[in-house]
Amino acid sequence: MATIYEVSELAGVSLATVSRVMNNNAKVSEKTRTKVLDAMETLGYRPNAIAQSLASNRTNSVGVLVSELHGGFFGFIMDGIENELRLANKHIIITTGHSDEAQEKSAIEFLISRKCDALILLTDSVPDDYLISISKTIPTVLVNRKVERISENCISLNNEQGGYLATKALIENGHKHIAYIAGPDWKVDSHDRLLGHQRALKEHGISYQPELFFQGDFNEDTGFDGFNELTKAKLTFTALACGNDEMASGAMKAARKQGLDLPQDLSIVGFDNNMFASYLYPELTTVDNSAYLMGKMATDIILKSVYKQDDIAIKNVFEPKLVKRNSIKVLS
Amino acid sequence: MATIYEVSELAGVSLATVSRVMNNNAKVSEKTRTKVLDAMETLGYRPNAIAQSLASNRTNSVGVLVSELHGGFFGFIMDGIENELRLANKHIIITTGHSDEAQEKSAIEFLISRKCDALILLTDSVPDDYLISISKTIPTVLVNRKVERISENCISLNNEQGGYLATKALIENGHKHIAYIAGPDWKVDSHDRLLGHQRALKEHGISYQPELFFQGDFNEDTGFDGFNELTKAKLTFTALACGNDEMASGAMKAARKQGLDLPQDLSIVGFDNNMFASYLYPELTTVDNSAYLMGKMATDIILKSVYKQDDIAIKNVFEPKLVKRNSIKVLS
DNA sequence: TTGTAGGCGTTATCAC
DNA sequence: GTGATAACGCCTACAA
Numbered sequence: 001m002a003t004i005y006e007v008s009e010l011a012g013v014s015l016a017t018v019s020r021v022m023n024n025n026a027k028v029s030e031k032t033r034t035k036v037l038d039a040m041e042t043l044g045y046r047p048n049a050i051a052q053s054l055a056s057n058r059t060n061s062v063g064v065l066v067s068e069l070h071g072g073f074f075g076f077i078m079d080g081i082e083n084e085l086r087l088a089n090k091h092i093i094i095t096t097g098h099s100d101e102a103q104e105k106s107a108i109e110f111l112i113s114r115k116c117d118a119l120i121l122l123t124d125s126v127p128d129d130y131l132i133s134i135s136k137t138i139p140t141v142l143v144n145r146k147v148e149r150i151s152e153n154c155i156s157l158n159n160e161q162g163g164y165l166a167t168k169a170l171i172e173n174g175h176k177h178i179a180y181i182a183g184p185d186w187k188v189d190s191h192d193r194l195l196g197h198q199r200a201l202k203e204h205g206i207s208y209q210p211e212l213f214f215q216g217d218f219n220e221d222t223g224f225d226g227f228n229e230l231t232k233a234k235l236t237f238t239a240l241a242c243g244n245d246e247m248a249s250g251a252m253k254a255a256r257k258q259g260l261d262l263p264q265d266l267s268i269v270g271f272d273n274n275m276f277a278s279y280l281y282p283e284l285t286t287v288d289n290s291a292y293l294m295g296k297m298a299t300d301i302i303l304k305s306v307y308k309q310d311d312i313a314i315k316n317v318f319e320p321k322l323v324k325r326n327s328i329k330v331l332s
Numbered sequence: 333m334a335t336i337y338e339v340s341e342l343a344g345v346s347l348a349t350v351s352r353v354m355n356n357n358a359k360v361s362e363k364t365r366t367k368v369l370d371a372m373e374t375l376g377y378r379p380n381a382i383a384q385s386l387a388s389n390r391t392n393s394v395g396v397l398v399s400e401l402h403g404g405f406f407g408f409i410m411d412g413i414e415n416e417l418r419l420a421n422k423h424i425i426i427t428t429g430h431s432d433e434a435q436e437k438s439a440i441e442f443l444i445s446r447k448c449d450a451l452i453l454l455t456d457s458v459p460d461d462y463l464i465s466i467s468k469t470i471p472t473v474l475v476n477r478k479v480e481r482i483s484e485n486c487i488s489l490n491n492e493q494g495g496y497l498a499t500k501a502l503i504e505n506g507h508k509h510i511a512y513i514a515g516p517d518w519k520v521d522s523h524d525r526l527l528g529h530q531r532a533l534k535e536h537g538i539s540y541q542p543e544l545f546f547q548g549d550f551n552e553d554t555g556f557d558g559f560n561e562l563t564k565a566k567l568t569f570t571a572l573a574c575g576n577d578e579m580a581s582g583a584m585k586a587a588r589k590q591g592l593d594l595p596q597d598l599s600i601v602g603f604d605n606n607m608f609a610s611y612l613y614p615e616l617t618t619v620d621n622s623a624y625l626m627g628k629m630a631t632d633i634i635l636k637s638v639y640k641q642d643d644i645a646i647k648n649v650f651e652p653k654l655v656k657r658n659s660i661k662v663l664s
Numbered sequence: 665t666t667g668t669a670g671g672c673g674t675t676a677t678c679a680c
Numbered sequence: 681g682t683g684a685t686a687a688c689g690c691c692t693a694c695a696a
Binding site for chain 1: 688689690691692
Binding site: 069071115 | 378402414418423427611
């Protein structure tokens with residue numbers, strides 16, 4: 001592979017000049033510029049990004065940490081990041097942490113040793129302090145997590161409002177007896193969603209019934225089990241709100257297994273607007289989690305702070321929107 | 333950030349020695365080794381991967397090109413790649429091509445200029461010749477594509493056999509009148525699947541009826557439209573095979589809209605075993621595309637050829653498996 | 665506008 | 681076993 005040196009020889013100029021036309025940051029006469037360009041062309045020259053990085057102390061890459069590479073949430077976030085980054089001619093190095101503290105830490109260390117210009121982290125297993133110390137070493141933005149002392153570099157969804165919207169949608173369609181299957185309580189996301197649910201109830205004069213609550217873990221089977229548990233209680237309900245779409249799907253399956261007709265006998269709302277939400281039957285009404293936009297915004301923060309792209313508006317918390325489909329029956 | 337030089341000073345040894353203990357490739361006395369290790373520890377030294385790459389001409393990274401970052405197929409392939417790579421202490425640089433020739437090419441060029449040690453490409457828009465020439469420059473493995481002259485570096489699924497299995501499952505459950513909604517014919521995948529469908533029919537003495545065929549494009553809506561078109565024909569059918577799960581889902585929606593009860597009035601098989609297949613109602617019987625395994629195998633080829641990991645068995649074509657769920661009714 | 669030369673942080677080839 | 685020292689390919693003052 002040709003180097004800048006060979007190009008300079010062929011073009012009859014110096015190394016520096018070749019470098020200049022590559023980065024067109026300094027004045028180069030049109031004549032020499034084309035000479036150099038031609039030389040590059042005939043040699044099939046491609047700059048060595050590694051060498052550029054070492055010399056310039058900039059890799060034009062941002063390191064990303066996600067839990068898994070598959071799955072709707074991460075997929076859309078990565079999409080948001082990559083699309084935005086590509087437009088800026090930067091690229092993405094992806095690592096996975098599998099929600100394990102040790103793996104997450106080693107992934108982060110790795111990204112740092114790769115000299116990424118910045119980091120975008122989706123992590124729930126690493127402590128705040130660690131993240132704070134990291135962010136002193138390298139520009140870091142956190143998605144779907146809030147850490148007080150670096151809040152201007154955190155992107156998150158207003159989950160409380162999302163939970164509120166979901167339950168409110170049920171109420172506005174005439175439902176008064178509403179069950180809830182929650183995600184794990186230690187996750188702020190699911191905790192906040194539950195809070196929103198409760199606020200919606202309260203605001204509409206409906207008292208919260210512990211018998212209509214089931215603690216799931218965001219996986220489909222706990223939606224299934226949850227529904228079965230809930231129906232064992234003496235309290236009946238016409239609607240069910242779930243902490244996420246997976247559990248909503250599980251609940252739908254359980255309901256159907258019990259012979260219910262959906263949404264005739266039971267209305268359901270999910271949360272996330274996961275890829276498969278529209279594939280469910282009936283198509284699931286849910287709350288969009290703005291995954292793509294959060295990824296995009298995380299990138300924008302970096303574009304602005306690290307790569308000095310101006311006129312970029314930043315917002316740190318996204319307001320969720322209800323996505324209406326066919327899983328809620330209108331009660332008269 | 334501390335450099336190897338500072339470490340050598342603190343430890344009272346030379347640069348070379350520090351380098352040796354890092355890569356423990358040469359003999360170093362236990363005494364000096366611990367001296368160096370201690371120095372690294374107290375300095376919080378992290379090797380600069382960029383500098384290592386420049387000097388060693390090895391980046392320990394493999395470049396990956398996919399169409400999109402979201403979506404089940406790519407997600408699982410990337411998962412397969414990343415998991416395998418991480419075990420080998422290598423990492424992944426991901427680019428997207430959006431099924432556009434220019435974008436795919438520029439992504440590939442980019443990966444090359446980043447000096448990736450090898451490439452894993454999922455591409456359908458770039459011509460064979462280009463891929464062949466690329467593979468002369470840098471070790472390359474192609475997933476989900478077959479190029480004759482570099483076939484030993486191609487990983488693919490036996491789509492014909494998959495199509496065969498899907499239709500055979502229908503037939504074995506007593507179905508004789510089987511419609512088919514195909515993916516775009518210019519994609520070998522969907523073409524092969526259709527061939528398999530036809531072979532299954534033929535093998536069981538069922539003649540192929542062009543009236544029972546609809547040409548879709550792998551998107552859900554063409555499954556929807558396809559089903560509606562098929563029911564306009566005079567020929568009736570009790571079962572439907574689809575070129576992929578998306579179209580199967582579309583067909584299910586159309587069928588239900590026409591008032592059919594699934595799988596009572598219509599049996600359906602899909603293809604891919606997409607993430608949402610088990611979320612459909614009824615849960616979709618389909619053919620698994622081995623995405624994860626193909627990603628893993630692509631990585632294995634590289635691990636073996638580039639990173640000299642031995643005792644790795646390579647196989648280039650994967651045999652699909654039927655995933656039985658509840659979308660096929662048994663005809664008596 | 666263009667050229668010279670030092671430096672980026674390692675690896676690797678020599679000697680000793 | 682250990683230490684100089686030249687690469688690696690490019691950037692960037694500083695000079696000219």
